[in-house]
Amino acid sequence: MSGKAFLVDTTKCSGCRACQVSCKQWNNLPGEKTTFFGGPEYTNPAELSAITFNHVKFFPVDRSNPEKPVWTIMHKKCYHCEEANCMRVCPQHAISRVEGWVVIDQSLCIGCGACVNECVYNVPHILDEDVKRYGAEGIIKKDKSYKCHACMENPREVPLCARHCPTGALTYGERAALVKRGLARVKEISAEYPHANLYGLEEFGGLRTLTVLKDRPEKYGLPVGEKAKAIDLAKAEAIRDTYAFLSIFTFGLPSLKRVAYRISKSMVG
Numbered sequence: 001m002s003g004k005a006f007l008v009d010t011t012k013c014s015g016c017r018a019c020q021v022s023c024k025q026w027n028n029l030p031g032e033k034t035t036f037f038g039g040p041e042y043t044n045p046a047e048l049s050a051i052t053f054n055h056v057k058f059f060p061v062d063r064s065n066p067e068k069p070v071w072t073i074m075h076k077k078c079y080h081c082e083e084a085n086c087m088r089v090c091p092q093h094a095i096s097r098v099e100g101w102v103v104i105d106q107s108l109c110i111g112c113g114a115c116v117n118e119c120v121y122n123v124p125h126i127l128d129e130d131v132k133r134y135g136a137e138g139i140i141k142k143d144k145s146y147k148c149h150a151c152m153e154n155p156r157e158v159p160l161c162a163r164h165c166p167t168g169a170l171t172y173g174e175r176a177a178l179v180k181r182g183l184a185r186v187k188e189i190s191a192e193y194p195h196a197n198l199y200g201l202e203e204f205g206g207l208r209t210l211t212v213l214k215d216r217p218e219k220y221g222l223p224v225g226e227k228a229k230a231i232d233l234a235k236a237e238a239i240r241d242t243y244a245f246l247s248i249f250t251f252g253l254p255s256l257k258r259v260a261y262r263i264s265k266s267m268v269g
């Protein structure tokens with residue numbers, strides 16, 4: 001796979017959330033109501049949402065050595081899969097590849113939630129009410145799916161989240177170079193972290209958000225093996241066809257479209 005990518009190095013993340021704030025600012029995304037310990041440890045907001053395209057995920061701290069507690073923190077956003085389930089199932093073909101990145105065109109999106117259902121990383125979200133843009137004119141429309149677009153909607157040389165990371169935990173560049181750098185980093189830390197690995201080489205045909213992990217992917221809730229394989233193309237087409245028929249009975253209502261998608265999936269099996 002050629003082109004650009006991100007490299008997340010969990011060993012360098014300080015949890016400062018500069019990436020989170022930068023994305024909000026660059027995309028005029030409003031804040032959302034959260035509680036201080038909304039997710040595990042200091043994760044806040046607890047998950048990605050239709051108005052939070054990246055977040056900093058804290059995992060339970062290993063305090064087995066009270067002298068040296070081990071923190072595990074990971075920047076999370078869309079992985080921009082090469083074989084992307086969201087793209088395969090979208091009945092509107094609203095999701096396409098732009099310079100290698102997986103991007104949703106909200107003007108085509110009907111809010112059916114197929115992408116939300118099929119993304120095993122829980123990345124895209126449907127907005128359930130119109131939201132005013134922060135620091136700009138206009139609204140973000142409800143009943144549309146949103147996620148990280150790799151700054152393709154407002155391009156710049158280096159996407160803002162990566163540009164503002166102060167520790168080098170999130171970097172951007174040619175994927176081939178980042179793979180080399182990620183593998184070298186894994187080697188460097190393997191004495192301290194024997195299960196260290198570079199996640200994203202094979203999963204879903206290869207990811208554009210690669211991650212240096214200190215431990216096995218499962219510890220981070222990341223799928224591997226069969227669980228990290230894209231939905232079969234013929235099956236995706238069958239689901240889309242069934243959905244096209246059932247959507248006649250949804251009267252244009254996104255909530256019914258979401259039910260219709262789930263029924264289509266269960267009918268195809």
Ligand code: SF4
Pocket residue numbers: 078079080081084085086087102118119120121122123124147
């Ligand atoms: S991580 Fe999810 S939303 Fe992103 S490209 Fe892959 S399937 Fe699509």
Ligand code: SF4
Pocket residue numbers: 089090091092093094095104108109110111112113114115116144145
């Ligand atoms: S909600 Fe439906 S129409 Fe919109 S991007 Fe997702 S799959 Fe496509």
Ligand code: SF4
Pocket residue numbers: 022023024026027053054077147148149150151159160161162
């Ligand atoms: S690449 Fe752009 S849109 Fe995606 S998380 Fe970073 S700042 Fe946000």
